[in-house]
Each structure stands twice: as C-alpha cells, then as structure tokens.
Amino acid sequence: MQEPELHDLSDDADYAASQQHGSASMMRSDSGKHSSSSEHDGAEVVYLKDNVTIHPTQFASERISGRLRLIKQGSSLFMTWIPYKGQNSNARLTERDRNLYTIRAVPLTEVRSIRRHTPALGWQYIIVVLSTGLAFPPLYFYNGGVKEFLATIKQHVFIVRSADDANVFLVNDFQNPLQRTLSSLELPRALSVANGQSTSVSVGETSSDENQERTSGDVYEGSISSSQYNERQRQRVHDPARDLSIQVLEKFSLVTKFARETTSQLFRDNHSNGYGAIERRSNNLSPIDYPQKASNDSNKVPDKSPVPPDSLEFDKVSLVWGKPRQAPLGSDEWKTFLDYEGRIMDSEALRKRIFYGGVEHELRKEVWPFLLGYHAYDSTEAEREYLRAVKKSEFETIKKQWQSISPEQAKRFTKFRERKGLIEKDVVRTDRSLSFYDGDDNPNVNLLRDILLTYSFYNFDLGYCQGMSDLLSPILFVMEDESDTFWCFVSLMERLGPNFNRDQNGMHSQLFAITKLVELLDIPLHNHFTQHDCLNYFFCFRWVLIQFKREFEFDKTMRLWEVLWAHYPSEHLHLYVCVAILKRHRSKIIGEQMDFDTLLKFINELSGHIDLDAVVRDAEALCICAGENGAACIPPGTPPSLPVDDYGLLLYPQQELDDVL
Amino acid sequence: MPSRRRTLLKVIILGDSGVGKTSLMNQYVNKKFSNQYKATIGADFLTKEVQFEDRLFTLQIWDTAGQERFQSLGVAFYRGADCCVLVYDVNSMKSFDNLNNWREEFLIQASPSDPENFPFVVIGNKVDVDGGNSRVVSEKKARAWCASKGNIPYYETSAKEGINVEEAFQCIAKDALKSGEEEEIYLPDTIDVGSSNQPRSTGCEC
Numbered sequence: 001m002q003e004p005e006l007h008d009l010s011d012d013a014d015y016a017a018s019q020q021h022g023s024a025s026m027m028r029s030d031s032g033k034h035s036s037s038s039e040h041d042g043a044e045v046v047y048l049k050d051n052v053t054i055h056p057t058q059f060a061s062e063r064i065s066g067r068l069r070l071i072k073q074g075s076s077l078f079m080t081w082i083p084y085k086g087q088n089s090n091a092r093l094t095e096r097d098r099n100l101y102t103i104r105a106v107p108l109t110e111v112r113s114i115r116r117h118t119p120a121l122g123w124q125y126i127i128v129v130l131s132t133g134l135a136f137p138p139l140y141f142y143n144g145g146v147k148e149f150l151a152t153i154k155q156h157v158f159i160v161r162s163a164d165d166a167n168v169f170l171v172n173d174f175q176n177p178l179q180r181t182l183s184s185l186e187l188p189r190a191l192s193v194a195n196g197q198s199t200s201v202s203v204g205e206t207s208s209d210e211n212q213e214r215t216s217g218d219v220y221e222g223s224i225s226s227s228q229y230n231e232r233q234r235q236r237v238h239d240p241a242r243d244l245s246i247q248v249l250e251k252f253s254l255v256t257k258f259a260r261e262t263t264s265q266l267f268r269d270n271h272s273n274g275y276g277a278i279e280r281r282s283n284n285l286s287p288i289d290y291p292q293k294a295s296n297d298s299n300k301v302p303d304k305s306p307v308p309p310d311s312l313e314f315d316k317v318s319l320v321w322g323k324p325r326q327a328p329l330g331s332d333e334w335k336t337f338l339d340y341e342g343r344i345m346d347s348e349a350l351r352k353r354i355f356y357g358g359v360e361h362e363l364r365k366e367v368w369p370f371l372l373g374y375h376a377y378d379s380t381e382a383e384r385e386y387l388r389a390v391k392k393s394e395f396e397t398i399k400k401q402w403q404s405i406s407p408e409q410a411k412r413f414t415k416f417r418e419r420k421g422l423i424e425k426d427v428v429r430t431d432r433s434l435s436f437y438d439g440d441d442n443p444n445v446n447l448l449r450d451i452l453l454t455y456s457f458y459n460f461d462l463g464y465c466q467g468m469s470d471l472l473s474p475i476l477f478v479m480e481d482e483s484d485t486f487w488c489f490v491s492l493m494e495r496l497g498p499n500f501n502r503d504q505n506g507m508h509s510q511l512f513a514i515t516k517l518v519e520l521l522d523i524p525l526h527n528h529f530t531q532h533d534c535l536n537y538f539f540c541f542r543w544v545l546i547q548f549k550r551e552f553e554f555d556k557t558m559r560l561w562e563v564l565w566a567h568y569p570s571e572h573l574h575l576y577v578c579v580a581i582l583k584r585h586r587s588k589i590i591g592e593q594m595d596f597d598t599l600l601k602f603i604n605e606l607s608g609h610i611d612l613d614a615v616v617r618d619a620e621a622l623c624i625c626a627g628e629n630g631a632a633c634i635p636p637g638t639p640p641s642l643p644v645d646d647y648g649l650l651l652y653p654q655q656e657l658d659d660v661l
Numbered sequence: 662m663p664s665r666r667r668t669l670l671k672v673i674i675l676g677d678s679g680v681g682k683t684s685l686m687n688q689y690v691n692k693k694f695s696n697q698y699k700a701t702i703g704a705d706f707l708t709k710e711v712q713f714e715d716r717l718f719t720l721q722i723w724d725t726a727g728q729e730r731f732q733s734l735g736v737a738f739y740r741g742a743d744c745c746v747l748v749y750d751v752n753s754m755k756s757f758d759n760l761n762n763w764r765e766e767f768l769i770q771a772s773p774s775d776p777e778n779f780p781f782v783v784i785g786n787k788v789d790v791d792g793g794n795s796r797v798v799s800e801k802k803a804r805a806w807c808a809s810k811g812n813i814p815y816y817e818t819s820a821k822e823g824i825n826v827e828e829a830f831q832c833i834a835k836d837a838l839k840s841g842e843e844e845e846i847y848l849p850d851t852i853d854v855g856s857s858n859q860p861r862s863t864g865c866e867c
Contacts, residue, residue: 418755422728425679426700433697466678466700466728504733538737541703550702596737597706597721604705 043073047152051142052081053123054101064101068139070152071105077156078105079128081139103136108157111171116146118167131172164621325613326357328559334363342381344370348568350377355566355620358559364478371565372475372491374484392483399454423452423464430469434554436477447476451486458490465500468493470546474558495640499545509638510544510575511537516633517579520626525582528590532599539596539603540578547574551607563616564640570623571641572634580618581610668718670711670837671741673771675763676748677756678727681786684820685748686724689830694821701726704738711834720834732766739771744780744837746829749798751785751817757798760806780836781813784829789819 047070053063066083081103112131117138118124124146125138141149150169153159162168337350344350347370359367369375375384402416410417427448431437437444448469456464472489479485498506514537519526529535542550547564549557564574582589585602594602623630637643674682683698690707706723723738725731739745745767749756764781773779785803788796800817807813814836816829 421755422678429697429699465730466726467702469700470702500730502730504730536737538703538734541734545702550699600704601706604703 043071043078046070046072046077046156047149049141049143049145049149052145053140053142054137055140056097056101056137063140064098065142066102068141068149070149070156072156077108077153079103079108079111080105081136101137106130108153108171113162113171114150114153114159114169115165116150116167116169118146164624166621325617326353328358328360329353329363329367330360331363334367342384343379344377347377351566351568355563355568358562361478361555361558364558364562365480368475368478368562368565369484369488369491371562372488373494374487374491388484391487395454395483395486398458399450401457402453419456419464420453422466423449423456423469426466426469427452431473431477431554434477437473444476447482447485448472451476451482451489454486455489455493459493459497462493462497462500467500467546470549471496474549474554474561477554478558495642496547498637498639498643506639507541507544509635511540513572513575513634513638514540514544514578517575517622517626517630518582520629520633521579521622522583522586524590525586528593532593532595534596534599539600540582542604543578543581544574548577551610552612553608556612560612560616569620570631572638573619573623574640575634576619576623576626576630577615579622580615581606583618583622584615668716668838669721670718670743670834671721671723672744672746672833672837673723673725673739673742673767674746674748675725675767676727676746677750677753677759677763680727680748680750680753680756681820682727682748683724685746685784685786685818685826685829686722688820688823688826690722692823694823703731704734713835713838718834718838720830720837729762732770735766735770739767742767742771742773743840744782744833745771746782746784746833747813748784748786749803750787751798751803752787752790752795754797757785757803757806764810777811780840781810782829782833782836783807783813783815785815785817786820788817788824789822 047068049068051065052068053065055063064083066081068081069079071078071080081101083098083102085098106128110130111128113129115127115129116124117126123140123142124144125140126146126149127135127138129135150159153169153171157171160170162170333353337344337346337353339345351371354367354371369384370377375387379387402420405413405416427445430445430448432445437448451472452464452468455468456462471492472485475488475492476485479488496506498509500506515526515529515535518529529537547557548560551557552560560577564577567573570576585606588594589599589602592598626633674686676682678700683701684694686707687693687695687698690709701724704723704725706721709720709722711718711720723742725735725738745764747760747763749760751757760783768776768779771779783803783806785798785800790796803817804815807815814832816825816832818825818829820826
C-alpha cells in the first residue's frame with residue numbers, strides 16, 4: 001500500500017483536541033476497502049464545493065486546494081476530497097503531499113463527528129473525525145459552504161448537534177454524546193499523533209500511561225518518513241507557543257485547556273470580531289440597540305457580515321440541537337413522578353426534567369415548594385398537608401410579633417420604624433407594572449409588605465435588605481397563599497441570605513467565583529477585565545444579588561429560577577449563566593475595549609435583551625466543560641449552597657478576596 | 662487628532678433609599694418622571710452633554726443603591742468623582758440626618774485629593790408632596806447644615822414636577838468643572854483600532 005496514511009497535523013489546537021483517540025487506528029481509515037474515487041457507479045453527487053483547501057503547515061501560503069464532494073450511492077453517503085492537479089501553491093508541496101491528503105470515498109457511516117469552525121475573520125473550516133478516532137486535517141472552505149455541507153449531510157444521514165459543543169455534529173453515534181465529547185479530555189492521545197509522527201522530541205513526555213495503547217508501529221508503519229515532514233514538524237515542536245505538549249503535562253492544565261477550547265468554539269472565539277463591531281459603531285447605535293442588532297446579524301451569511309453572528313445562532317435552519325429545551329413539565333407528567341402517597345420517587349429525574357423545560361405555570365404552586373426545599377421530596381401528601389398547617393400557625397405567631405407593636409411602642413422602636421419604612425418604600429416599587437401588583441391599595445402589595453416584615457422578625461439579624469422584595473414577588477405571585485409564600489421565601493433565603501449580609505460576603509464570594517470561572521473558561525476575556533480594572537465584577541452585581549430578576553421579563557424570570565433551583569447540573573449554575581452572558585458579548589466587550597464604566601452600562605442595558613434559553617444552554621455546556629475545575633473555582637459555602645456550618649465562608653481565603661475586591 | 666474635545670465630569674448621587682435619586686437623574690437627563698421606578702440595585706449612570714462657555718462637557722451622573730448595606734460597593738463607583746450630590750427627602754427627618762453619614766462615607770471611599778474643598782451639592786427633594794404639608798425638614802435647618810459644612814450649595818426640588826432640577830444640575834455641573842484638575846479626555850466618534858482609547862489626560866498631549 002503506497003498511500004502514506006499520516007497527514008501532517010496542523011498545529012491548530014482544535015484539531016489536536018478533536019483527535020481524542022488519536023493514532024491507534026491511523027492505518028485503517030481508507031485502507032483500500034473503500035472504492036477509489038473513480039468507482040462511483042450509479043452514484044449521485046449531492047454536494048460539490050470547489051476550493052476547499054487544507055493547510056498542511058502553519059503557513060497559510062502553503063496549501064492544497066481541491067474539490068469536496070458528497071456522493072450518494074444507494075443508501076450510502078460518501079465524502080471525497082480530491083486535490084487539484086498541479087495547483088499547489090508552493091513548490092515545497094509535492095505530488096506526494098497531494099496523494100497524502102486525498103480523501104478517498106469515506107462512508108459517512110464511518111464518521112463520528114464533524115466539528116465546525118466559523119471564525120469571525122478568516123475561513124470557515126471543518127474537521128471530520130472518524131469513528132476510529134482519526135481526524136482529517138481541517139478543510140477550509142474558501143468559498144463558504146459549511147452550512148450547506150452540513151445541511152446536505154443531514155438530508156441523508158442522522159446527525160445531531162453535540163450537547164456540550166454546539167459546533168460539533170455527531171454522526172451516527174449519539175447514544176451518549178456527552179460522554180463522547182467528554183472523552184476528548186484525554187488529550188495526550190491526540191498529541192501523540194502529532195508528536196509521534198515526527199521526531200521523538202516530546203513523545204517521551206506525552207506517552208505516559210494515557211497512551212500506552214499506542215504502539216510506535218502504528219505511527220511509523222507505512223507512513224512518511226520524508227525529511228520534509230520531519231522538518232516541518234520540528235518547526236512546530238520547537239516553537240514553544242505552539243507545542244501543545246507543554247501545556248498538557250499535567251491533568252489540570254489539560255482539562256483547563258480543553259474547557260477553554262471547547263467553549264471558545266461554543267462562542268465566537270477571537271477578539272478580531274471586535275473590529276467589525278467597531279466599524280458598526282460608526283452607525284451610532286445606541287447601546288440599547290446592540291442586542292437586537294446582533295440578533296439581526298445572525299440572519300446574514302456569516303462570511304459577509306461585518307460582525308459574524310454568534311456561532312450558536314448560526315444556521316438555525318434545521319440541525320438539531322444536542323439538548324434542546326423541552327416543553328415545561330405539565331400535570332400529567334408530574335403525576336408520573338409521584339407514588340401513591342404523593343412522594344417524589346426520583347427527585348433527581350424530576351430536577352433534571354425541570355432543568356430542561358421548567359414547569360407549567362399552573363403547576364408551579366405545587367412544584368416550587370420542593371425545589372425551594374420547603375417540602376421534602378420524600379414527604380407524603382399527608383405529611384405536607386400537616387406541615388402546612390403547623391407552619392401556618394407558626395407564621396401567624398411571628399406575624400403577630402410586629403402586628404402587636406402599638407404606635408406608642410413604635411415611637412420608641414427606631415429599628416422597627418426604619419425597617420418598616422424601607423420595606424414600604426420598596427414594595428410599592430416592585431413589579432407594579434404587573435396587574436397582580438398594580439393599582440392603589442393593591443392587597444398583594446400589602447402582602448409583600450407583611451411577609452417581608454414578618455421575615456425581618458423571623459430573621460432579625462439579617463432583617464430587610466433591598467432586593468428581597470424582588471425575590472419575594474414571583475413567589476407570592478405563584479404561591480398566592482401568604483403562609484406558603486413566607487415559608488418558601490424563608491427556604492430561598494436559607495440559600496441566598498448571604499447575598500444580603502452586611503459584610504457582603506456572599507456577594508463577594510460569588511463575584512470572585514465568576515472571576516475564577518472566566519479565567520478558566522475564557523482567558524482573553526479575563527485578560528481584558530484585568531487590563532481594564534474590571535476584576536471586581538461589580539457589573540454582575542445585580543445579576544447575582546437577585547438572580548437575574550431585573551434582566552428578564554417576569555415569566556422568563558420564573559422559568560429561569562425554577563431551572564436554577566433544580567440544581568442541575570450544578571447548584572451554582574447561575575454563575576455559569578453569568579459567564580455565558582459575558583461570553584455571548586465577549587467580542588464586543590473586548591473589541592470595543594470597554595472599560596469599567598462602559599461595561600457596567602452595557603451590562604445594565606442588556607436587561608430585557610437576553611435570550612434565556614440560549615444562555616441556559618450555554619451555561620449548561622460551560623458547566624460541563626469546566627467540570628471539576630469549574631467546581632474548584634467556587635469556594636465552599638458560596639450561595640446558594642446551604643451553609644455547611646457557620647464558619648463555611650472562613651475557609652475562603654480572605655486575603656485573596658481583598659486583593660481582588 | 663481628535664475632532665472634538667470634551668471633558669467628562671463624573672457626578673455621584675447619594676442619599677437614603679427612596680429620596681428620589683433615580684428620579685432626579687431621569688428628570689434632569691430625560692425630562693421624565695415615572696411612578697414605576699424600581700429600587701436601584703448596584704449602580705447605573707446616565708450621561709448628558711452640557712455646554713459651558715463654548716465648551717462641551719459630558720456629565721456622567723451615577724445613581725447608586727440607597728441602602729446603607731450596599732455602601733461598601735461605593736469604592737468601585739465613587740473614584741474619580743468630580744462632584745457629589747447629597748439628596749434627602751424634605752418629608753423625612755431621617756434622610757436629612759443621614760446626609761452627614763453619606764458625606765463622610767463618600768470622602769472615605771472616594772478619597773479625593775482635597776477633601777476640604779471637594780464640591781458637594783445638597784438637594785432637598787419631594788417639595789411637591791402633599792402641597793408641602795408633610796414637610797418635616799425646614800429650609801432654614803437644611804441651609805444651616807450646608808453652611809456648617811463649608812457653604813455647600815443647596816437646592817429644593819421636585820423631581821416629579823421638574824421643579825428646580827435643571828438649576829440644581831447646572832450648579833452641580835459648574836462645581837464639578839471647577840473641581841480640582843480637569844480630566845480632559847478624548848472621546849472619539851470612531852475608534853482607531855490600533856491605538857488605545859483609554860482616557861488621556863491633557864498632560865499627555867504635549
């Protein structure tokens with residue numbers, strides 16, 4: 001067999017990442033069992049694109065262009081890419097290279113996934129990963145056409161978008177897409193391909209236990225040993241910035257890197273996007289226009305748009321999302337979660353279900369008390385009824401404590417008067433545009449006041465703090481009953497109370513965790529914040545303090561809250577939501593070099609313009625990508641964790657906090 | 662070279678919760694009043710172009726949460742302020758009594774270079790309420806306090822009715838302008854990608 005099977009790997013980091021299982025099966029990708037390109041009897045070309053090019057080296061000038069085709073034969077679909085003859089851009093690229101890279105008819109049944117890259121600037125490209133783990137070099141679409149390519153495939157083959165990387169399309173195998181993509185964490189195997197094929201420079205470092213299965217024979221056998229390749233490879237190996245092995249010597253940096261790479265594909269990944277944004281600035285858009293403008297852009301063809309659309313918005317056409325949001329949980333389905341005495345049999349399944357779809361409004365009254373922790377999942381209906389009765393009388397007792405304060409007593413009770421005054425000022429400016437709370441002497445506004453005042457007696461140390469009325473309002477709207485609302489609010493405050501501590505400890509620990517998560521998941525953005533003195537993350541203050549209550553319309557807020565309260569896949573998903581929103585606007589933030597003031601303004605004006613489903617989906621993906629390292633960014637006791645003990649927050653390095661805040 | 666040169670003047674509005682900080686800011690900048698304002702969480706600002714002696718300035722007015730508990734955030738927002746507006750509600754003695762706390766807290770957190778001469782302006786808001794019948798802080802009392810703190814300019818306003826708001830902010834802008842060194846900045850209409858668009862002080866443009 002004459003075909004050199006090894007292709008020179010681009011040093012593209014994403015490419016390496018896509019190589020997860022690497023080299024072991026390099027040999028069998030197109031080892032003769034497929035027909036050659038000339039044997040498509042009765043075949044129909046369903047897709048054809050010229051000027052699809054590979055860059056065998058890091059130099060864009062060295063390229064091999066060819067024709068990409070999808071060919072349908074019978075019920076099978078094949079992909080071919082044949083380089084043009086005699087059109088190599090560079091004398092260094094020989095006929096041998098041409099043959100080396102040629103993709104003979106590869107049946108789509110042997111393709112595991114296709115990773116799509118639609119960078120803001122530069123060419124779109126795809127990386128095709130075979131079920132064996134082999135990946136072809138990135139195919140650059142000089143004339144566009146990635147979208148059509150994927151759409152064509154979708155017409156013939158079952159293809160599904162990966163749950164945790166919207167740019168990865170899984171072909172044939174989507175039984176467990178999550179596992180699939182997560183398995184790519186085992187980067188060293190991929191690297192062993194890059195390193196193994198050339199010199200031994202870093203093979204020794206990377207061929208640790210993770211890639212024992214790779215035998216050197218696999219790599220070298222039948223492959224090029226041309227000095228040209230070695231030379232080319234060596235250039236990269238000796239370029240520290242490009243030598244991936246340096247970055248993956250230890251597991252931590254490896255996972256971190258994976259997380260960054262994966263998420264940088266999830267979101268538009270380069271600052272250069274910002275240039276387009278700046279051009280647009282000359283249109284003198286008011287800040288409020290930006291979000292709308294951005295979404296309008298997503299309808300354009302990406303490579304013609306000055307500011308390319310968010311890759312997540314790209315090609316809404318038809319390709320299935322990995323884990324689309326579901327319809328809200330309805331009462332029939334809800335009943336299936338209950339046993340004959342009304343216990344929730346599988347609370348985790350329930351929480352997961354709610355995470356992906358929320359709850360129908362009529363059902364919220366029944367479900368929220370579980371999510372909030374007022375009712376235990378394993379309680380029976382009867383037990384809950386009993387608890388409600390007991391709690392109702394307890395509520396009345398606490399309420400009487402302040403109701404029984406006479407005017408004479410109040411005169412001598414400054415703290416009470418102040419607290420009451422503060423609450424009264426705030427309830428009349430909480431969600432008054434909602435019919436439930438509008439109009440003069442609205443009884444529900446009075447209920448808000450009574451519940452907050454009662455709470456400030458129930459938890460006298462914490463008292464009342466601005467923001468609490470925002471948290472209470474949707475709960476009253478859902479629960480209606482005063483005592484139930486109170487106890488649900490109490491449960492919520494068990495978790496969010498630290499947000500309102502006098503020392504702002506709860507807020508600081510959350511803002512600090514966001515700092516760490518952005519550092520983990522988006523280094524350029526983190527660097528931007530560092531350089532522009534934004535590391536205190538106060539621009540996220542409102543988001544965190546009241547759980548995005550001011551950022552979404554009322555019904556959307558309720559949906560988001562139940563999704564967050566499901567505590568799936570993380571108790572701290574709200575922090576990932578913060579990161580997701582920031583990431584969605586990263587190119588603008590970086591491109592326009594926003595300083596603290598501008599950023600704060602920009603963030604405040606995002607209110608009402610955030611796509612809830614999209615950011616939740618992003619947040620889920622980010623959370624999964626970040627994995628344990630993400631969890632490690634979040635100190636114990638960070639709200640909304642239930643306090644482990646009174647000193648939970650002391651575990652937190654105060655020094656570090658002071659440095660940042 | 663910049664086609665237009667402007668000066669950014671940063672103004673911080675402080676005062677107890679519910680005295681009308683957001684309303685004053687919106688009345689001045691947008692000439693609007695709404696009964697539907699929400700309690701400010703965190704901070705926000707509005708900007709307005711003002712002209713003085715043929716020069717254009719951008720007034721950046723910061724509105725912050727009024728509850729004491731959030732005061733520790735101030736440090737992030739107060740820095741670089743050119744003027745601080747202390748607002749109280751003429752119908753609330755408590756909000757007047759707290760002016761001193763707000764002033765001191767501001768001086769601690771913003772730590773201006775010359776705290777003695779840092780410009781404050783005091784506003785007694787909500788003079789419209791109940792035709793003035795529910796008023797508990799007299800103008801005399803307020804002016805006396807202002808005099809004792811180094812002759813702080815004093816205005817009585819109604820953000821709701823738009824009474825005296827323009828005048829108060831004229832004074833605020835003027836005082837901000839006088840305040841210490843002016844921070845000339847270059848706010849380009851279009852940004853040159855290759856260079857920083859960081860604010861530059863005049864000192865750098867030699």
